[in-house]
Amino acid sequence: MPGKTIVVGVTGASGAAYARKLLELLEADERVGRVHLVISEAGQRLVAMELGIVAPELKRLPELLVPGAKKIDLLPNKDIGAAIASGSYPVDGMVVAPCTTGALASIASGMSDDLIARAADVCLKERRRLVLCVRETPLSRVHLENMLRAEAAGAVIMPAVPAFYFAPKSIDDLVTQYVCRVLDHLDLPQPQEYRWMGAAKKEKP
């Protein structure tokens, strides 16, 4: 069984830690065979600022984000000729994490102006799962309308908003819980995921 093929877009919104955790969990997941990773220029800047990771060459970035990564294949955001730019290439789902309001706007309006926007557009037209982890606050009417447009076209809008009801002890707990919820939407439920069982049952399932 080759496993699922997942596309991950990383754009220049705050929350590079979400991208790293997502890649770590996808790399570790036996149900996943291949991860196509695309990082926008601004995304690379945020990875450098927030995670302190600067690759001497771009192609080394996956290994720096997830040491020992074997499934993660980095594609240049300018390469609109990559396999994931075509609907004929089988992909099981895509996540943009974090997703800027700019990337949201491109996707909501079908601009396909870089590989992230094109691969997302392909997911929408092929009726494949697309999760947008939008991060901005406050949100303008433009952002809200773009979210509505993308959602109406089939995207799952999953604002990068951490939860506190499971009594997190660290930032990593917050990031992991959120990313596990994202993976649920790719039909990749995680064994370590916290699931609320009602106020009376606070233990993990």
Ligand SMILES: Cc1cc2nc3c(=O)[nH]c(=O)nc-3n(C[C@H](O)[C@H](O)[C@H](O)COP(=O)(O)O)c2cc1C
């Ligand atoms: C430190 C920093 C933090 C940013 N945070 C956000 C953010 O949370 N949300 C957002 O929509 N844009 C944010 N931006 C702005 C985007 O990076 C900028 O609009 C960029 O052009 C987006 O390009 P991309 O969508 O191709 O990654 C941030 C920029 C910087 C430098």
